[in-house]
Amino acid sequence: MFGLGYVGSVTAACLAAAGHEVWGVDVDTAKVEPIVRGRSPVVEPGLDELVAAGVAAGRLRATTDPREALDGADVSLICVGTPSTAAGSTDLTYIKRAVRDIAEAARDVVRPESGFHSIVVRSTVPPGTVDGVVAQVLAEVPAPDGLTFGTAMCPEFLREGSGLADFYAPPFVVVGTRNPRVGSALTDLFAFLNVDVQIVDVRTAEALKYACNAFHATKVSFANEMGRIFRHFAVDSREVMKIFVQDTSLNISPYYLKPGFAFGGSCLPKDLRSVLHLARMNDTELPLLSGALATNERSVRDIVDRVIAGPGREIALLGLSFKHATDDLRESPNVEVAERLIGKGYNLRIYDAIVNPTRLVGANLRHVQSKLPHLQRVLTDDPHAALAGADLAIVSATDSAAVGALLDNPPARTIDLSGRLGAEVEALPGYEGVGW
Numbered sequence: 269m270f271g272l273g274y275v276g277s278v279t280a281a282c283l284a285a286a287g288h289e290v291w292g293v294d295v296d297t298a299k300v301e302p303i304v305r306g307r308s309p310v311v312e313p314g315l316d317e318l319v320a321a322g323v324a325a326g327r328l329r330a331t332t333d334p335r336e337a338l339d340g341a342d343v344s345l346i347c348v349g350t351p352s353t354a355a356g357s358t359d360l361t362y363i364k365r366a367v368r369d370i371a372e373a374a375r376d377v378v379r380p381e382s383g384f385h386s387i388v389v390r391s392t393v394p395p396g397t398v399d400g401v402v403a404q405v406l407a408e409v410p411a412p413d414g415l416t417f418g419t420a421m422c423p424e425f426l427r428e429g430s431g432l433a434d435f436y437a438p439p440f441v442v443v444g445t446r447n448p449r450v451g452s453a454l455t456d457l458f459a460f461l462n463v464d465v466q467i468v469d470v471r472t473a474e475a476l477k478y479a480c481n482a483f484h485a486t487k488v489s490f491a492n493e494m495g496r497i498f499r500h501f502a503v504d505s506r507e508v509m510k511i512f513v514q515d516t517s518l519n520i521s522p523y524y525l526k527p528g529f530a531f532g533g534s535c536l537p538k539d540l541r542s543v544l545h546l547a548r549m550n551d552t553e554l555p556l557l558s559g560a561l562a563t564n565e566r567s568v569r570d571i572v573d574r575v576i577a578g579p580g581r582e583i584a585l586l587g588l589s590f591k592h593a594t595d596d597l598r599e600s601p602n603v604e605v606a607e608r609l610i611g612k613g614y615n616l617r618i619y620d621a622i623v624n625p626t627r628l629v630g631a632n633l634r635h636v637q638s639k640l641p642h643l644q645r646v647l648t649d650d651p652h653a654a655l656a657g658a659d660l661a662i663v664s665a666t667d668s669a670a671v672g673a674l675l676d677n678p679p680a681r682t683i684d685l686s687g688r689l690g691a692e693v694e695a696l697p698g699y700e701g702v703g704w
């Protein structure tokens with residue numbers, strides 16, 4: 269275990285308690301000495317006892333010398349700090365140093381029986397770190413004869429103050445590696461947790477930890493903004509949020525958490541604007557919610573910019589309403605994309621399974637005729653007709669007719685806004701996802 273701070277010392281003690289032979293390594297003697305004496309180097313409830321038990325059982329030891337720790341070891345876990353630089357970037361100096369320490373020490377020690385050593389980053393690092401700086405250090409200090417290194421990212425999700433409980437009940441155990449030997453070493457290492465070990469792409473594992481922390485920060489800020497605005501209306505926001513979280517189908521759920529295109533429709537933009545107006549009337553700032561409107565607009569602009577950046581002027585827009593299985597065109601971001609592209613002189617043909625000349629009736633027909641007459645002229649109920657001669661398809665429709673037409677007649681470029689077109693479409697040359 270390289271780095272005996274909050275993450276490293278909890279992990280070391282818990283792994284020792286689970287029966288593993290653990291050596292903790294830190295450059296700071298103030299972290300090593302307490303462990304040698306059977307004490308925790310950090311304040312964390314229950315950790316003193318666990319460290320004492322591990323040391324007494326002879327399964328937990330600590331040193332400042334990486335060679336002592338590496339002797340015969342199968343796995344190195346790196347839990348060193350990854351602080352912010354003044355500019356906000358991640359300082360990877362300690363990661364590089366730890367990897368170098370491991371690689372250099374491996375030259376002077378007894379090899380593990382397997383002839384294989386897993387070097388696993390547990391610290392929080394930006395996507396690309398394991399394949400970038402870690403691989404680079406290992407290229408400079410390659411494994412000695414008779415030993416092979418494999419690398420992985422295995423993010424940690426514990427919180428200080430409840431570190432032990434969180435360690436034993438992680439939300440998931442995720443290992444990012446393309447090396448099956450590292451995958452199986454970590455599956456064995458964490459087997460005692462009785463949690464399925466998910467083996468994923470290295471960068472997915474690196475990004476996951478940032479996604480989690482960014483989301484947690486967003487949740488706190490959202491709840492605080494609810495309090496900041498509703499306080500002016502004699503609303504107890506604690507009561508609101510207590511009920512809010514009871515909705516596990518839409519509020520606290522996978523819904524609205526899939527990367528894709530902008531939100532729209534008759535409610536979300538309108539009601540968000542209304543909350544922001546209430547805030548303005550009360551001299552209250554809601555930067556997060558203002559940001560939600562701004563980032564939604566950014567999603568529309570990004571698509572238009574991506575179209576403009578590429579070649580071709582013939583465009584098929586597959587899907588016009590703001591979401592699947594509705595004919596409601598109010599505040600559809602697809603309508604916005606269509607209008608901006610038409611305004612820039614692109615030739616559009618638009619397919620929608622529901623919003624089309626043969627299906628539109630009543631209020632929606634009147635809406636299209638009066639508000640969107642320019643779109644009505646280019647609407648079709650046949651995805652093949654929309655795609656004929658198109659240089660580019662922008663696709664939010666996911667119905668089988670749209671997918672079939674794309675496979676029959678793929679344009680040079682397809683921008684997928686839904687992420688649900690299936691593997692065959694994703695394998696087409698010129699396919700690009702909006703955020704993947």
Ligand SMILES: NC(=O)c1ccc[n+]([C@@H]2O[C@H](COP(=O)([O-])OP(=O)(O)OC[C@H]3O[C@@H](n4cnc5c(N)ncnc54)[C@H](O)[C@@H]3O)[C@@H](O)[C@H]2O)c1
Nearest residue numbers: 271273274275294295296348349350362366391392424428
């Ligand atoms: N603290 C948390 O709750 C938490 C939770 C999950 C993930 N993380 C992430 O885990 C990482 C570690 O966090 P922490 O809070 O435990 O950090 P920390 O600052 O408490 O501990 C880091 C330790 O690494 C040691 N170190 C630095 N270079 C070393 C080297 N070459 N060899 C050995 N030891 C070395 C330092 O002396 C220090 O004791 C960070 O990337 C952090 O973002 C932290």
